[in-house]
Amino acid sequence: xxxxxxxxxxxxxxxxxxxxxxxxxxxxxxxxxxxxxxxxxxxxxxxxxxxxxxxxxxxxxxxxxxxxxxxxxxxxxxxxxxxxxxxxxxxxxxxxxxxxxxxxxxxxxxxxxxxxxxxx
Amino acid sequence: xxxxxxxxxxxxxxxxxxxxxxxxxxxxxxxxxxxxxxxxxxxxxxxxxxxxxxxxxxxxxxxxxxxxxxxxxxxxxxxxxxxxxxxxxxxxxxxxxxxxxxxxxxxxxx
Numbered sequence: 001x002x003x004x005x006x007x008x009x010x011x012x013x014x015x016x017x018x019x020x021x022x023x024x025x026x027x028x029x030x031x032x033x034x035x036x037x038x039x040x041x042x043x044x045x046x047x048x049x050x051x052x053x054x055x056x057x058x059x060x061x062x063x064x065x066x067x068x069x070x071x072x073x074x075x076x077x078x079x080x081x082x083x084x085x086x087x088x089x090x091x092x093x094x095x096x097x098x099x100x101x102x103x104x105x106x107x108x109x110x111x112x113x114x115x116x117x118x119x120x
Numbered sequence: 121x122x123x124x125x126x127x128x129x130x131x132x133x134x135x136x137x138x139x140x141x142x143x144x145x146x147x148x149x150x151x152x153x154x155x156x157x158x159x160x161x162x163x164x165x166x167x168x169x170x171x172x173x174x175x176x177x178x179x180x181x182x183x184x185x186x187x188x189x190x191x192x193x194x195x196x197x198x199x200x201x202x203x204x205x206x207x208x209x210x211x212x213x214x215x216x217x218x219x220x221x222x223x224x225x226x227x228x229x230x
Binding site: 052096 | 220
């Protein structure tokens, strides 16, 4: 069964770059027909889709990020990453990685989430 | 402000039927499939319903989904205490060119 695990620093300074990794186990990213995605949830608030990437194909980002986000796939090491530049306190949230089956729009597997706080 | 609109709260007593609404537009619910997620405090969301009314393995048939025009609904029949959670609707949005979420509905079982 496919499992996801987020990792990364829990504290990032304002204006710096947030970098997170999602390790994938139970499936090969290069052969699985999934989009690999990031979602976040600010404290006490709802869910926000950040972006999704497909192996060898398209990448989509939420326009609200104003081009600050980049999702990259490392199929040799079976993980994918999120980089978010020029962070502010508004980027403080629980960050989840998730999968979207090909030709669908729902998130069927989720990581447990990792808390990121932006503060000096 | 969320693209999809949900009531912030809902409640019911055990055994009752509860319906949670999700309102959108022709660029999302009206033209794409709606999905629902269930989230308990401190845990990751879990897929509850996809393609409007399809339940993943393990989701009880007490949960059902529907769509009418640009609105969708999640119904829970035979409400149980363990159903107390936050429920989020979501759909692909053609204008956003991405996934839009509702703000979430906190369900309380009285």
